[in-house]
Amino acid sequence: MTAIPFKTAPSLRSNRRWALIAAYACLGIFVVFFLFPPYYMLVTSLKTNAEIAELASNPWIVTDGVTLGHYEHLLTESSFPRFFLNTTIVTVIVVAITMVISVLAAYSLARLRFWGSGVLATGVFLTYLVPDTLLFIPLFKIVGWLGLLDTYWSLVLVYPTLTVPFCTWIMIGYFGSIPRELDEAALIDGANHMQMLLKVFIPVALPGLIAATIFAFTVAWANFLYPLAYIYSESEMVLTVGTVTTLIKGDVFHWGGLMAGALLAAAPPVILYAFLMDYYIAGLTSGATKG
Amino acid sequence: MADVTLQNLVKTFDTVEAVRGIDLSIPNNEFVVLVGPSGCGKSTVLRMIAGLEDVTGGDIRIGDERVNDVPPKDRNIAMVFQNYALYPHMTVAQNMSFGLRLRKVAKSEIRDKVQRAADILGIAELLDRRPRELSGGQRQRVAMGRAIVRDPEVFLFDEPLSNLDAKLRGQMRIEIQRLHQQLRTTTVYVTHDQVEAMTLADRVVVMNAGRIEQAGTPDEVYHRPRTRFVAGFMGSPAMNFLDCQITEENGRTVARLAAGPALPLPAEQAARARSYTGKKLVAGLRPENIREAAGHDGANSSGVPHDVSIDIVEPLGRETIVYFRLGDATLCARVGTEVHPSAGEQTSLVFHPDRLHLIDPETDLVL
Numbered sequence: 056m057t058a059i060p061f062k063t064a065p066s067l068r069s070n071r072r073w074a075l076i077a078a079y080a081c082l083g084i085f086v087v088f089f090l091f092p093p094y095y096m097l098v099t100s101l102k103t104n105a106e107i108a109e110l111a112s113n114p115w116i117v118t119d120g121v122t123l124g125h126y127e128h129l130l131t132e133s134s135f136p137r138f139f140l141n142t143t144i145v146t147v148i149v150v151a152i153t154m155v156i157s158v159l160a161a162y163s164l165a166r167l168r169f170w171g172s173g174v175l176a177t178g179v180f181l182t183y184l185v186p187d188t189l190l191f192i193p194l195f196k197i198v199g200w201l202g203l204l205d206t207y208w209s210l211v212l213v214y215p216t217l218t219v220p221f222c223t224w225i226m227i228g229y230f231g232s233i234p235r236e237l238d239e240a241a242l243i244d245g246a247n248h249m250q251m252l253l254k255v256f257i258p259v260a261l262p263g264l265i266a267a268t269i270f271a272f273t274v275a276w277a278n279f280l281y282p283l284a285y286i287y288s289e290s291e292m293v294l295t296v297g298t299v300t301t302l303i304k305g306d307v308f309h310w311g312g313l314m315a316g317a318l319l320a321a322a323p324p325v326i327l328y329a330f331l332m333d334y335y336i337a338g339l340t341s342g343a344t345k346g
Numbered sequence: 347m348a349d350v351t352l353q354n355l356v357k358t359f360d361t362v363e364a365v366r367g368i369d370l371s372i373p374n375n376e377f378v379v380l381v382g383p384s385g386c387g388k389s390t391v392l393r394m395i396a397g398l399e400d401v402t403g404g405d406i407r408i409g410d411e412r413v414n415d416v417p418p419k420d421r422n423i424a425m426v427f428q429n430y431a432l433y434p435h436m437t438v439a440q441n442m443s444f445g446l447r448l449r450k451v452a453k454s455e456i457r458d459k460v461q462r463a464a465d466i467l468g469i470a471e472l473l474d475r476r477p478r479e480l481s482g483g484q485r486q487r488v489a490m491g492r493a494i495v496r497d498p499e500v501f502l503f504d505e506p507l508s509n510l511d512a513k514l515r516g517q518m519r520i521e522i523q524r525l526h527q528q529l530r531t532t533t534v535y536v537t538h539d540q541v542e543a544m545t546l547a548d549r550v551v552v553m554n555a556g557r558i559e560q561a562g563t564p565d566e567v568y569h570r571p572r573t574r575f576v577a578g579f580m581g582s583p584a585m586n587f588l589d590c591q592i593t594e595e596n597g598r599t600v601a602r603l604a605a606g607p608a609l610p611l612p613a614e615q616a617a618r619a620r621s622y623t624g625k626k627l628v629a630g631l632r633p634e635n636i637r638e639a640a641g642h643d644g645a646n647s648s649g650v651p652h653d654v655s656i657d658i659v660e661p662l663g664r665e666t667i668v669y670f671r672l673g674d675a676t677l678c679a680r681v682g683t684e685v686h687p688s689a690g691e692q693t694s695l696v697f698h699p700d701r702l703h704l705i706d707p708e709t710d711l712v713l
């Protein structure tokens with residue numbers, strides 16, 4: 056060892072300490088910033104109506120006794136369970152449709168060299184850039200013509216127009232990073248294209264698929280505009296619009312119920328993310344090639 | 347086990363003519379090595395045999411069957427890729443057995459075959475690991491194991507050792523040789539590496555710009571190259587090329603090197619060169635045919651000494667590579683370790699014409 060590392064070591068260590076302090080300070084600010092709304096929702100949903108209405112009460116903590124009344128009401132006396140079920144049905148089907156279409160589309164655009172595949176790949180992405188606020192009127196016509204207005208099946212039909220282009224696009228990128236020799240090795244080993252896709256390609260591409268799934272899930276779970284435009288009956292409504300329309304009567308806001316509903320509605324995505332993130336980050340491709 | 351026949355094989359990518367008409371017939375059990383500079387179409391030929399690229403023109407036969415339109419899975423071939431291409435989500439055993447599982451081979455049989463292949467390659471204790479937990483050399487073995495468990499009719503290798511360090515490459519080369527002696531499967535092997543080509547091949551196929559320049563035993567392509575390209579490509583350091591003039595002196599046919607000695611040609615060469623008397627040719631002389639003056643053995647004493655000035659000296663231990671100038675050309679010689687030339691020194695080197703190659707510069711063919 057020469058003297059140089061000995062001399063620089065303390066300053067390196069203090070550099071590192073400062074970097075850590077700065078990083079944690081920034082993180083701390085963000086955590087507070089982003090956790091404030093959920094915290095506020097939780098606190099409000101646990102308060103009695105009287106305490107919520109009381110202007111003098113402390114908004115940050117429950118002072119008047121914790122109640123689960125809002126949750127009870129929501130789950131037993133409102134259409135909330137119905138909304139939850141509808142959203143779940145729509146989301147599951149939309150995610151399934153999206154993944155089947157996008158995986159096949161992205162695979163062919165990323166791997167099979169055919170005439171115009173490059174242009175097509177760009178085109179797929181461009182369709183994603185058309186905002187849904189522009190699309191919902193023409194789509195209204197189509198949905199109406201198909202007789203799907205005022206059913207959640209209209210959402211099953213229109214959500215893929217949002218999810219498929221973007222999912223295809225991120226997967227084209229991910230698939231492109233998987234060495235082509237991997238598919239070729241499978242083909243030579245005796246797989247047909249379908250076996251190769253299912254047994255080799257998709258398992259290896261899983262992190263990309265999970266990213267796409269998360270996106271499709273989020274869109275289908277949380278979209279507000281389409282259900283607002285296409286669905287009017289309470290029995291067909293999904294969480295986003297249903298919670299708001301049934302818990303705001305005229306200009307009366309049922310804050311406790313709204314907050315409880317929002318919290319329950321937000322739970323599944325959070326749970327899904329937490330569950331899938333590990334896979335997402337794990338990066339399964341390492342070791343395929345010389346790397 | 348099968349023979350492989352390529353007939354007038356052509357491949358064009360959009361505008362690039364990668365392979366321009368290749369005829370090659372590979373008998374059963376033969377180990378053929380394709381060598382050539384980067385971009386000459388070696389991989390493309392291999393990939394067409396594998397069925398990974400469509401054939402633009404010509405025919406490929408494996409055994410008696412024309413396989414141009416047969417998908418890879420039905421060709422019964424196995425391929426080892428340069429970057430191994432192991433399935434990262436499977437264990438070593440699963441990687442090796444993938445092809446057998448697809449073919450619905452009985453479980454017990456799969457286990458036996460994988461075990462046997464693992465024993466041959468010395469990877470039996472790695473069977474439960476995943477590719478990311480293996481070193482480069484171990485991955486390479488697994489890739490070979492995956493090929494041999496299938497018991498294919500043809501092995502295809504695309505630069506399988508080029509990602510390994512020199513020492514490991516040497517070991518694996520010997521192992522591939524042993525494997526071929528054991529299995530005798532028809533093999534097509536692509537490489538950049540001269541040593542691999544010379545040591546592994548029953549037959550070396552030298553390719554250039556999409557064509558075969560020469561196909562022959564390692565000995566043939568080294569000692570009797572047909573074209574200037576082959577002469578210059580095979581051998582390291584490369585053959586020296588020098589302009590020369592064919593003259594008759596004292597009743598002997600002589601190749602007078604530009605700014606160098608006049609080399610009397612051996613009888614056989616002389617007969618071929620005689621019709622070029624008075625014309626310019628290119629002389630090709632390998633570094634090992636230019637030796638130190640002192641102490642060289644009497645048997646090869648047909649050499650012609652010539653004074654040169656040493657430019658660069660590379661002592662390699664077993665021998666010394668010497669670069670020197672002759673006119674405008676820089677030439678290379680291999681000398682023994684008993685002499686110690688130093689840069690800038692004037693010394694006498696002996697040119698041995700018995701292995702001189704004469705090349706017609708108009709056709710680039712060796713006479």
Ligand SMILES: Nc1ncnc2c1ncn2[C@@H]1O[C@H](COP(=O)(O)OP(=O)(O)OP(=O)(O)O)[C@@H](O)[C@H]1O
Nearest residue numbers: 359362363364383384385386387388389390391538
């Ligand atoms: N998919 C492709 N599209 C277009 N051109 C290609 C494609 N694959 C190969 N080529 C071209 O074909 C020629 C031969 O390529 P090939 O890969 O067979 O060379 P190679 O001899 O294997 O070279 P290397 O030793 O560098 O691996 C090259 O000029 C290459 O640019």
Ligand SMILES: [Mg+2]
Nearest residue numbers: 388389390504
């Ligand atoms: Mg290649």
